[in-house]
Amino acid sequence: MAARKNGPVIALGVVLAAGLAAPLLTGSAPGFYLEVLIGGLMAGVLYSLVALGFVLIFKASGVFNFAQGAMVLFAALALARLAEWLPGWIGIPAGFPALALAFVLATGIMIVLAWVVERVVLRPLVAQDPVALLMATLGVTFFLDGFGQTIWGSDVYKIDLGISKEPTMILQSMFEGGILVSKEDLVATVIATLLVLMLALFFQKTATGRALRAVADDHQAAQSIGIPLNRIWVIVWAVAGFVALVAGMVWGSKLGVQFSLAQLALKALPVVILGGFTSIPGAIIGGLVIGVGEKMAEVFLGPPLVKMWDLAGGGIENWFAYVLALLFLMVRPEGLFGEKHIDRV
């Protein structure tokens, strides 16, 4: 194996670590620093959820699924609206029972969607250029956005997970003033962690998971030993749909279910660039790095910048992730955990 040039990677690591440590060294209160860090990690978990959907589909079918964000929105809409309508239709109590049933139904809807996408979009385009497939998923994006509005409506809807919006105070004895942690974010983190564990078990321990890994490893080999590619694609899109549903539920309960959820896909893009398009751990770590980086930059990098150049201020959160991703692209184009391509000459 060719020796990897580690210099630039190490340099970037040192710069990031220095950036991370700088606020502490320049006299920020440790409690506040920790609060920002935790907030960043939790936001990162949510980015990871969306990024996970990208990675699953890219690994198994080599398709960059631009529609992942639209799937998040569509799933969240289905969940919110069904939870609202179900008590009226079949008279189950509103609140948790309705939400649980809506979740099951929404899962079903995402599975049907996966099947339709495979039949109508992927199968006719098999073996076409990746660009054609990317365009096709762009089409799916717009279709889902519009179709979602048609059936579910276009207002802002609520998903009520029954968690109070009040933040809790932890570690009061250790830090002056304690650390404020949002309960919602905590629950979201727990849900995301459970989902990731479930996926890991599914991929490592079951026959279907093994088939999925086999297809991800080598399409043609998998097909020629009799693994049915079409069925695998349906399964992987369904799993990505389920991940989108969970992401939609968590984000929706935090921000309200609205059109801007679809834009999350664009937030997850730097995450997959950073983590590598083919790595599930990469999606998770990448999400955490972006989440923390963003928050840190907004809180600690923003104010000095604003003061130095007399700027209007704010908005760092919006572009910082992309700058970070760009830096990573320069030193490691395959991402942190992606497969390095070495072509035989």
Added chain:
Amino acid sequence: MRQRNIGDVILDVRNISLAFGGVKALQSISFDVREHEVRAIIGPNGAGKSSMLNCINGVYHPQEGEIVYKGEVRRDMDTHHAAESGIARTFQNLALFKGMSVLDNIMTGRNLKMKTGILAQALHFGPARAEELREREFCEHVIDFLEIQPYRKTPVGRLPYGLQKRVDLGRALAAQPQVLLLDEPMAGMNVEEKQDMCRFVLDINDEFGTTIVLIEHDMGVVMDISDRVVVLDYGKKIGDGTPDEVRNDPEVIRAYLGAGH
């Protein structure tokens, strides 16, 4: 001498023709394979040997002709159906899942035998769990049989070539095939590795009664282990018979050694 009881025709290839654009890879090829026999396909490079295997297990679809397998006449077969009906194969260019462990690779060959639903598997619940354990036990037998126990958990990409070939064979065996197609199982091996592989092929044939269709370049190997041999040259069949018959066939000699001899 090995004890043999060769049965009826299990696979009958009739007038198969396959072309890629203007290139005629196979021209009206016919031959049959009997149950429990070791049947070799030989021929110079580009003779159409791999194309023939690819037609049998459904990777290629011949334009003309038919294949009768266990009495069922078929023209087109997809790979999934072929695998389900008991045809497994290994590959000339290794097509293993390099990032997965030896055990996992072999288990993928077993996937078709697993019938529990995806939901039950996802929940790792009752029958699915029992099935996974049962099938895994079978795969462990295959691993023992091929003497690759020490590498069970090693990612296949890290194994030397000869062992990868063995894993490829293991994956095919895991499906408990009736007919095993081997595409140059000994290519690129040294003498010792070839001997090992020959032993495995004969053992599979003896112990499990598996019918074997084999492509091989090494004439010594072919003549030693096969019962009957088909000879292809430029997509045409030029010889068919026992190793002795084929060896003395003037047409075959000409194809291998060139005209004028």
